Amino acid sequence: MLEDKKIILSEKDIPRHWYNIVADLKPMDPPFNTRTGKIATKEDFLPIFCEDIIDQEMSRERFIEIPEEVVHTYKIWRPSPLIRAKHLEKFLDTPAKIYFKNEGVSPSGSHKSNSAIPQAYYNKKCGVKRIATETGAGQWGSALAMACGFYGMECVVYMVKVSFEQKPYRKILMQVYGASVFSSPSKFTEVGRKVLDTDPSSPGSLGIAISEAIEDVVTHKDTKYALGSVLNHVALHQTVIGIEAKKQMEIIGRYPDIVIACLGGGSNFSGISFPFIMDKINGTHKNLRAIAVEPSACPKLTHGVFAYDYGDSSGFTPAMKMYTLGHSFIPEGTHAGGLRYHGASPIVSAIVKEGLAETAVVKQREVFDAAIKFTKCEGILPAPESAHAIKVAIDEALKAKEEGISKTILFNLSGHGHFDLSAYEHALAGDLGDCDYSKEEVEKNLKFLPEVKL
Amino acid sequence: MLEDKKIILSEKDIPRHWYNIVADLKPMDPPFNTRTGKIATKEDFLPIFCEDIIDQEMSRERFIEIPEEVVHTYKIWRPSPLIRAKHLEKFLDTPAKIYFKNEGVSPSGSHKSNSAIPQAYYNKKCGVKRIATETGAGQWGSALAMACGFYGMECVVYMVKVSFEQKPYRKILMQVYGASVFSSPSKFTEVGRKVLDTDPSSPGSLGIAISEAIEDVVTHKDTKYALGSVLNHVALHQTVIGIEAKKQMEIIGRYPDIVIACLGGGSNFSGISFPFIMDKINGTHKNLRAIAVEPSACPKLTHGVFAYDYGDSSGFTPAMKMYTLGHSFIPEGTHAGGLRYHGASPIVSAIVKEGLAETAVVKQREVFDAAIKFTKCEGILPAPESAHAIKVAIDEALKAKEEGISKTILFNLSGHGHFDLSAYEHALAGDLGDCDYSKEEVEKNLKFLPEVKL
Numbered sequence A, B: 001m002l003e004d005k006k007i008i009l010s011e012k013d014i015p016r017h018w019y020n021i022v023a024d025l026k027p028m029d030p031p032f033n034t035r036t037g038k039i040a041t042k043e044d045f046l047p048i049f050c051e052d053i054i055d056q057e058m059s060r061e062r063f064i065e066i067p068e069e070v071v072h073t074y075k076i077w078r079p080s081p082l083i084r085a086k087h088l089e090k091f092l093d094t095p096a097k098i099y100f101k102n103e104g105v106s107p108s109g110s111h112k113s114n115s116a117i118p119q120a121y122y123n124k125k126c127g128v129k130r131i132a133t134e135t136g137a138g139q140w141g142s143a144l145a146m147a148c149g150f151y152g153m154e155c156v157v158y159m160v161k162v163s164f165e166q167k168p169y170r171k172i173l174m175q176v177y178g179a180s181v182f183s184s185p186s187k188f189t190e191v192g193r194k195v196l197d198t199d200p201s202s203p204g205s206l207g208i209a210i211s212e213a214i215e216d217v218v219t220h221k222d223t224k225y226a227l228g229s230v231l232n233h234v235a236l237h238q239t240v241i242g243i244e245a246k247k248q249m250e251i252i253g254r255y256p257d258i259v260i261a262c263l264g265g266g267s268n269f270s271g272i273s274f275p276f277i278m279d280k281i282n283g284t285h286k287n288l289r290a291i292a293v294e295p296s297a298c299p300k301l302t303h304g305v306f307a308y309d310y311g312d313s314s315g316f317t318p319a320m321k322m323y324t325l326g327h328s329f330i331p332e333g334t335h336a337g338g339l340r341y342h343g344a345s346p347i348v349s350a351i352v353k354e355g356l357a358e359t360a361v362v363k364q365r366e367v368f369d370a371a372i373k374f375t376k377c378e379g380i381l382p383a384p385e386s387a388h389a390i391k392v393a394i395d396e397a398l399k400a401k402e403e404g405i406s407k408t409i410l411f412n413l414s415g416h417g418h419f420d421l422s423a424y425e426h427a428l429a430g431d432l433g434d435c436d437y438s439k440e441e442v443e444k445n446l447k448f449l450p451e452v453k454l
Helices: A052-060 A068-074 A086-092 A113-125 A137-148 A161-167 A166-177 A191-199 A206-218 A230-240 A240-252 A267-281 A346-353 A364-378 A382-404 A420-431 A439-446 B050-060 B068-074 B086-094 B112-126 B141-149 B160-166 B168-176 B189-198 B206-218 B231-238 B238-253 B266-280 B348-352 B364-378 B382-403 B421-429 B439-445
Strands: A016-021 A063-064 A083-085 A097-102 A130-133 A152-159 A180-184 A223-225 A258-262 A287-295 A304-311 A319-324 A359-360 A409-415 B017-019 B063-065 B081-084 B097-102 B128-136 B154-162 B180-184 B223-225 B258-262 B289-295 B307-310 B320-326 B359-362 B410-411
Touching: A016 A166, A016 A240, A016 A258, A016 A267, A052 A113, A052 A230, A063 B128, A068 A113, A083 A240, A083 A364, A086 A097, A086 A364, A086 A382, A086 B364, A097 A382, A113 A130, A113 A137, A113 A230, A130 A137, A137 A166, A137 A409, A137 A439, A152 A161, A152 A166, A152 A206, A152 B141, A161 A166, A161 A180, A166 A180, A166 B364, A166 B421, A180 A206, A180 A439, A230 A240, A230 A346, A230 B154, A240 A409, A267 A346, A267 A382, A267 A409, A287 A346, A287 A382, A287 B097, A304 B160, A304 B168, A359 A382, A364 A382, A364 A420, A364 B168, A382 A409, A420 B081, A420 B168, A439 B266, B017 B231, B017 B238, B017 B266, B050 B112, B063 B097, B068 B112, B068 B289, B068 B439, B081 B238, B086 B097, B086 B320, B086 B364, B097 B238, B112 B128, B112 B141, B128 B141, B128 B206, B141 B154, B154 B160, B154 B168, B154 B307, B160 B168, B160 B180, B168 B180, B168 B359, B180 B206, B180 B320, B189 B206, B223 B258, B231 B238, B231 B266, B231 B348, B238 B410, B258 B266, B258 B359, B258 B382, B266 B348, B266 B382, B289 B348, B320 B348, B359 B382, B364 B382, B364 B421
Parallel strands: A097 A409, A130 A152, A130 A223, A152 A180, A258 A287, A258 A409, A287 A359, B097 B410, B128 B154, B128 B223, B154 B180, B258 B289, B258 B410, B289 B359
Antiparallel strands: A016 A063, A083 A097, A304 A319, B017 B063, B081 B097, B307 B320
């Protein structure tokens, strides 16, 4: 029998539990409050997050139940299909089998909805009326705007300026969902005004936008903050991707040799890889390779330091132990706005530190070349972020060809690129740059890491 | 047991036959060659279409087998989900059950891929190397560009100027798939140059773009023409939508009281409704209502005449018996570019004439109001064309509420609106106009209908 092109699950296969990998890792260094000089407590998070979210953030329980109402909302698009990239395999003439999880089928266009829905749900449950957030490429902002719409809450989005200008359609989509969207740095917060004073043409960064959103939260009533990546509870919510993918691979009797995802804050990589890394930790699949792919403009896992740093540019957040390029580092204005973040999720950082995952660094031009090849073969136009994973999947498939080995490769197609076509226009015109990070800039910024004494 | 939100089929449920409704209709008036003064023959079509396509166009066979390779390519996204719009029902507080077929999951973004794939396949089989076509909103052009890419053929797209300017992302998507895209009227054809001479700021029309594509075909080697709507073989290919939808409704033990789709050339409406209208014809579901929804800017079924007319603005094509506003009629530049066509598919015209389908006319502003409501409820942003169906689905659901009857409503969500966000921006800003057709303009244009004596 011919294998299906897509492996489709039914709604009853939507996971009922998220997988919390923290339960399977060595105890991690805790968040640290540099104001009190102490380990951060639940109370430190209460001004910006609701209690249910904080409990999840701090939980060490292995499996956490997904609320019935969240499962119900997931049904709008989940389970997402697992697709075999047969046409790409043929084009590459590789013995490798390439599969991808298509998270672009979410109505907001990316995997970000997986966490936006539960975050909106828990905030609603806690009586929150308004949520403020930041967004880079706009994937997270769109997802949260949609989720807030579903649960009848206001949504305010600080969108990194470079993306705000590159992706006007993202802004309009958020507005259709009912959200208010500001270009960051904005004039509406002290943080934003300060940045604009120093550099009126600042392209912005995720760090700055996070600072603005947090300032918005502490200066408005009934408002809480929501983050689309980095934190433990976000990684947790995203594991629905990998849990479904495992079930789908089981159906066809395969297990991936390599799992690949891009890495900005870490939600994408966490989502697809953690349920597989679980098997690596417990020894059932010791040889699994998990690869986090970074852009050359912002390679914190590969070229950053493993240290305590803030999550935002202004030091509002507790300090977290993670790979970082320095919270004040501003990456070049590449077209993968979702990957322009100075730090990597503390969990992903710990996993890389422990040797449970590898990293790869790719350049903008080769990423778009891979994206265009993929689109011509499979029809689906990927988001620039997701294309980072495609580039490495292709590399691994070609390596398998050289070695004459039929490997099974799985990557996360985290979102579609329908709002990123101006980037593709530049790629087709051949005028994309290969942005690199500046070592000097990073060294300068690493001087500002907070001092933490546990 | 709670009904699922989506009714998902597996790949083995992809239809193996298209349904040719011509077999169940009274003999239709044949196409007429106004140059020879005779009924058009297969030979009249050979300069622009390949033989397999013409055979399908003229077939009266009830079921036509879908080639294995086309089924294989359909698997990239088919079967498409049937989704219950529960959140919209709740918002409207209606006893009606609203279902929609989500054709927006196609990688090119709309139902148009259903015909683009087989058309590219048959042309490839006939040795064609290059295909020329027109596109309005860009849905058809994107679908054909993708399909030609899959089968290794060149693709040239004449895109109606008003859409070319409103939707730059559509153009780039086609280019990523490998197509060449020209704004129509263009300088590259005699037809285009003539229009530009008379009116350099002409917004273009589907009729003009078709003329340009056909001129391109007859002046280039190894080139054939492909059309995304109107003709019998296109309507035929689209019936996969309705055949799947019937199977999906069967699974949940329901049958629609009303089937709704927008109407431009007719491919959208044909696709979802013909397999149901079959049951109305054969008497198993006599009371089924099928509604074709037209924009007030271009209401040929409702306000046109049933007469012989050309398919393009220049009279290159044979004349067809259809509802028309006159082949030289240029509709206002509304945001539903796919519906700006002067005529309706001869089959749909015959069906409306025989009373097997109803028509409805809606205005631009109320269409976008409906689209925004739908997006907020269901998360999915519809194409402006598809939103015409949503508007009437909402009207019918509210009517059911008034009458206290629990009707089952099915509409075709023919495509997503990710490339139409500038239209939504205008809608949010409240500056959309309610374009109307001009009776005087139509009367003027109807004077140029061809003379046909059978």
